[in-house]
Amino acid sequence: MNEEPIKIDNNCLSEIKMLQEKFQQKTFEMGILYLEKMQIDELIKNTTSKEQKLQDEWNSLKNMENDLIDKLIKIYGEGSLDLSKGVFVPDVVNTPKK
Numbered sequence: 231m232n233e234e235p236i237k238i239d240n241n242c243l244s245e246i247k248m249l250q251e252k253f254q255q256k257t258f259e260m261g262i263l264y265l266e267k268m269q270i271d272e273l274i275k276n277t278t279s280k281e282q283k284l285q286d287e288w289n290s291l292k293n294m295e296n297d298l299i300d301k302l303i304k305i306y307g308e309g310s311l312d313l314s315k316g317v318f319v320p321d322v323v324n325t326p327k328k
Contacts, residue, residue: 307321
């Protein structure tokens with residue numbers, strides 16, 4: 231058994247160093263990509279949260295609208311509103327009896 235160190239050929243040594251550098255570069259690029267992905271994930275999380283809040287607010291407005299429609303029907307009966315004139319036009323068939 232020969233236990234003395236053996237000098238590596240310069241071409242092989244150059245290839246090994248080049249490969250190590252490429253691995254280091256790719257590791258660095260993967261780190262940057264991961265950080266970019268973290269930022270994107272945070273943006274998606276924030277956007278999804280804002281979207282959910284807006285959907286909740288929209289649904290709340292729809293409920294308020296339905297409550298108002300029910301209230302107006304109880305007061306004025308079936309018909310339509312002309313907001314530009316501020317008048318209610320009752321349906322002839324469904325006019326409430328006084």
